[in-house]
Amino acid sequence: MVSRRTVLGLGVAAGAAALAGGTVRSAYRAEMDRAEARIATGSLTVATRSGRMEYAEKGAGRPILMIHGTGGGFDQGLHFAAPLVTAGYRVIAPSRFGYLGSDFPADSGTAAQADAFVDLLDALGIDRLPVAGGSAGALPAVEFAIRHPGRCSALVAIVPATYAPERPTFAPMSPVAERIMRTMLGSDFLFWAAMQLMRDRMIGTMLATDPALVHAASLDDQARVDRILRNILPVSRRQRGLVNDARLAGNPAPQALERISAPTLAISLKDDRFGTYDAARYMVDRIAGARMIGYPTGGHVWVGRNAELFAAVDEFLKAVP
DSSP states (O other), rough: OOOOOHHHHHHHHHHHHHOOOHHHHHHHHHHHHHHHHHHHSSOOOEEEETTEEEEEEEESSSSEEEOOOOOOHHHHHHTHHHHHHHHTEEEEEEEOOSSSSHHHOOOHHHHHHHHHHHHHHHHHHHHEEEEEEEEGGGGEEEEHHHHHHEEEEEEEEOOOOOOOOTSSOOOOOOHHHHHHHHHHHHHHHHHHHHHHHOHHHHHHSSOOOOHHHHHOOHHHHHHHHHHHHHOSGGGGHHHHHHHHHHHHHHHHHOOOOOGSSOEEEEEEETTTTTTTHHHHHHHHHHSSSSEEEESSSSSTTTTOHHHHHHHHHHHHHHHHO
């Protein structure tokens, strides 16, 4: 989710960076060239009932649908699920509504997203598969399991930004606040400047992870977190999706969890600043036979837990027919 404090910080960072002159502009342009090149190839689009949906695939073997979180797109889905590719899965990673090359329909809600995934699977000739969703992507993943039980062989919810009575929520944005958020998130320069000047605050707010954890992590983990943050660029190509996620995941509606029949695994971390540990626990209490894996530390992007977490996902999926 994107907090108001984050948006204000973007403006402050941009003002400071703007004073630095040509060197800053050159560094910014180089970063944006890398970002645009990263998303320029490797994806395809299909027509769905809600318009065009972009997706990418990687790997061979058993297919799994990997649904990205806030600030993502097909690139984030592939990045997060890279351990599953190594483990022998065919990862299918769509860009949700308003992200990158996917349309933003009039109905951009959770149910509409879940229904559009059915059209994607139909286009790929896939009848049934496991579905994994991370953060805000867990909302449509859960809804897919509820609405389309015949198409969902298993559900994996990773740091789910779903409803729980104990989970903190954000008050709905006023029209003025939403306009400000749209303006700030529509500027790649503002976001880039914030990464340069207030990286720890970005980690703490946008990634909901204690920056001290990252500083103490291995170099590989530090690089992984840095990549997650940098891969939000170009943020202007994700703006509508980000604002939509702030609305849907910032104050999520309860879902009919009791209707889920697929084997379910929920994973979260107690120190996730988005409070997804409570959401995961609430989920497994209401889905028959569901399992939960909880880690004491790691934050919203599971610092220091990546290999362990996806090994657990692999083990879970191997036990599912």
